[in-house]
Amino acid sequence: MPAPARKPPMSKESLLPLLARHVLAHGFGQASLRPLAKAAGTSDRMLLYHFGSKEALIADLLAYLAALYAAGLETALGDDRPSTRADVLARIIDQNRDPAMQPFMALWWEIVAGAARGTPGFAAAAQAMMGELLGWLEGQMPEGDADPAGGARYLLTVIEGAMMLSAIGHADTAREGLLAGGLAPS
Amino acid sequence: MPAPARKPPMSKESLLPLLARHVLAHGFGQASLRPLAKAAGTSDRMLLYHFGSKEALIADLLAYLAALYAAGLETALGDDRPSTRADVLARIIDQNRDPAMQPFMALWWEIVAGAARGTPGFAAAAQAMMGELLGWLEGQMPEGDADPAGGARYLLTVIEGAMMLSAIGHADTAREGLLAGGLAPS
DNA sequence: GCGTATATGTAGCGACTGCTACACGCGCTT
DNA sequence: AAGCGCGTGTAGCAGTCGCTACATATACGC
Numbered sequence: 001m002p003a004p005a006r007k008p009p010m011s012k013e014s015l016l017p018l019l020a021r022h023v024l025a026h027g028f029g030q031a032s033l034r035p036l037a038k039a040a041g042t043s044d045r046m047l048l049y050h051f052g053s054k055e056a057l058i059a060d061l062l063a064y065l066a067a068l069y070a071a072g073l074e075t076a077l078g079d080d081r082p083s084t085r086a087d088v089l090a091r092i093i094d095q096n097r098d099p100a101m102q103p104f105m106a107l108w109w110e111i112v113a114g115a116a117r118g119t120p121g122f123a124a125a126a127q128a129m130m131g132e133l134l135g136w137l138e139g140q141m142p143e144g145d146a147d148p149a150g151g152a153r154y155l156l157t158v159i160e161g162a163m164m165l166s167a168i169g170h171a172d173t174a175r176e177g178l179l180a181g182g183l184a185p186s
Numbered sequence: 187m188p189a190p191a192r193k194p195p196m197s198k199e200s201l202l203p204l205l206a207r208h209v210l211a212h213g214f215g216q217a218s219l220r221p222l223a224k225a226a227g228t229s230d231r232m233l234l235y236h237f238g239s240k241e242a243l244i245a246d247l248l249a250y251l252a253a254l255y256a257a258g259l260e261t262a263l264g265d266d267r268p269s270t271r272a273d274v275l276a277r278i279i280d281q282n283r284d285p286a287m288q289p290f291m292a293l294w295w296e297i298v299a300g301a302a303r304g305t306p307g308f309a310a311a312a313q314a315m316m317g318e319l320l321g322w323l324e325g326q327m328p329e330g331d332a333d334p335a336g337g338a339r340y341l342l343t344v345i346e347g348a349m350m351l352s353a354i355g356h357a358d359t360a361r362e363g364l365l366a367g368g369l370a371p372s
Numbered sequence: 373g374c375g376t377a378t379a380t381g382t383a384g385c386g387a388c389t390g391c392t393a394c395a396c397g398c399g400c401t402t
Numbered sequence: 403a404a405g406c407g408c409g410t411g412t413a414g415c416a417g418t419c420g421c422t423a424c425a426t427a428t429a430c431g432c
Contacts, residue, residue, distance in 0.1 A: 010409085027303050029215065032389065044390080046410070054390060106302040113295035116353040117213050126354035134359065150366025157363035161347030167302040168312035173320065177343035180336025196379085218419065230420080232380070240420060 012050055015040050016064040023061065024103040028110045031058070055120065062111070062125035069104070070132045081143065083186070088140050089155055089178065090185035096163060109167055130156070158183065198236055201226050202250040209247065210289040214296045217244070241306065248297070248311035255290070256318040267329065269372070274326050275341055275364065276371035282349055295353055316342070344369065 022039035023031050033044035033054060040047070051057035076095055082088045096105065108129075114122030137152035145151050158181070162174035178184065208225035209217050219230035219240060226233070237243035262281055268274045282291065294315075300308030320342050327334035344367070348360035364370065 027299075029303075033391085034388080043411075045392090045412085048391065049409075106299070109295065109299035109302045112350060112354055113213075113292070113299045115355070116292045116295045117215075123355050127356060130351065130354060130356055130359070147366050150362055153359050153363035154367035155363075157344060157347035157351060157360050157367070159347065160350045161343035161345065164298060164346045164350060165316065165343060167298055168316060169301070169309050170313060170316055173316070173339050174343050176336055177339030177341075180333050181340035181343070219421085220418080229381075231382085231422090234421065235379075 010042065010046065010050065012060060015042070015047070015050060016061060019057070019061055020065055020068065023065075024107055027107060028058070028114070033057075059121040062121050063128075065107070065111075066125045066128040066132070069129045073132055073136045082140060083142055085142065085145070085151055085155060086183045086185045088137065088142070089158065089183050091140070092137075092155075092159055093162060093178075096159075097166075105163065105167060109164075130160075133159075196228060196232065196236065198246060201228070201233070201236060202247060205243070205247055206251055206254065209251075210293055213293060214244070214300070219243075245307040248307050249314075251293070251297075252311045252314040252318070255315045259318055259322045268326060269328055271328065271331070271337055271341060272369045272371045274323065274328070275345065275369050277326075278323075278341075278345055279348060279364075282345075283352075291349065291353060295350075316346075319345075 018040040019036055022036055026035070033047055036057075037044045037047050047057060048054070051060060082091060095101065111122050111126050111129075115126040134152055134156050137155055138148055141148035141151050158178065162178060165171060165174035165177075204226040205222055208222055212221070219233055222243075223230045223233050233243060234240070237246060268277060281287065297308050297312050297315075301312040320338055323338035323341055324334055327337050331337050344364065348364060351357060351360035351363075
């Protein structure tokens with residue numbers, strides 16, 4: 001006779017991936033406890049039991065998403081180092097154009113909006129993610145670059161501008177802008 | 187005896203400025219009908235009477251905000267044309283740093299987030315505003331610029347990247363990036 | 373004066389919000 | 403075996419959501 005379907009223990013750690021999946025699909029704006037709980041296969045009652053409050057849940061979720069983003073950057077890092085700043089730029093632009101990244105991008109702008117409005121935890125998460133990206137960019141800068149730290153910051157600025165324009169449907173503008181800025185890949 | 191306090195007629199046009207004031211202060215996320223109505227000195231009942239539905243109200247409000255932004259750009263335009271791209275950049279960065287712009291910037295990122303998630307009307311409003319800014323930038327490009335159209339797009343990309351980094355508290359990163367990108371004002 | 377269209381107030385609907393009180397079953401210690 | 407604490411299910415709270423039914427007040431054409 002089969003074992004009676006052991007239910008695995010529930011914890012923040014086991015819930016966070018499921019919660020992240022839901023907010024990636026539907027955004028923070030629609031993230032109320034009952035839908036979140038349903039997506040995680042539990043009840044609003046249990047979410048509050050484990051996280052204490054919705055605000056704490058969101059804070060934990062933001063931290064988890066930031067860690068997820070950092071992990072994603074690690075695996076996306078190729079072994080070969082690009083030879084020009086424009087190549088670094090092209091690499092990350094291509095990566096962000098990947099349809100698999102789209103839910104993350106949509107969520108990203110919600111995080112930026114929350115940070116701009118001062119919603120607790122959002123600015124910290126946004127800063128963490130941009131810090132990760134900046135660090136990754138510094139490591140990606142070409143060997144002979146005269147100013148890798150400054151160059152990484154410059155590229156970060158350009159990248160995020162291009163991402164924003166793409167998000168609102170002005171990808172063409174961004175592409176033409178990068179071209180005119182001398183940032184077309186070799 | 188004094189006239190019995192004529193109440194002026196209510197219309198979309200008279201309501202929109204008051205509604206805009208409220209969303210600028212509190213954001214779209216908190217924009218539910220009753221608070222909006224209170225800010226406009228009326229009732230949710232009347233907002234729906236005049237706009238038809240909340241979705242239509244938001245659409246009208248976005249269009250109004252886009253027009254407001256365009257009008258603001260007109261008046262911000264100085265008569266003197268800058269002599270370098272970096273000066274154009276510095277001018278608009280300074281303008282956006284103005285504390286008076288902060289509510290607008292906070293709202294802007296909400297509009298971007300809505301556009302990225304496909305919320306109806308948000309992408310159109312975002313595109314309209316960026317189109318206005320792009321046109322303004324083209325008119326501001328230095329006299330002898332080799333590629334004013336491309337240069338304006340390049341500057342737009344850089345500007346928005348810098349604005350985003352500032353919004354999340356990484357203004358220093360943006361400043362250092364612009365410096366390294368050769369975009370420090372002369 | 374009369375009827376009608378427009379504008380507004382009152383009251384409420386059902387659904388959803390974050391959160392909580394209460395009960396219950398299970399595994400642990402003593 | 404008794405008691406106790408942890409995890410969980412059920413039910414519900416007060417408040418807010420967008421929206422609507424209904425009554426009414428006012429202004430204008432005839």
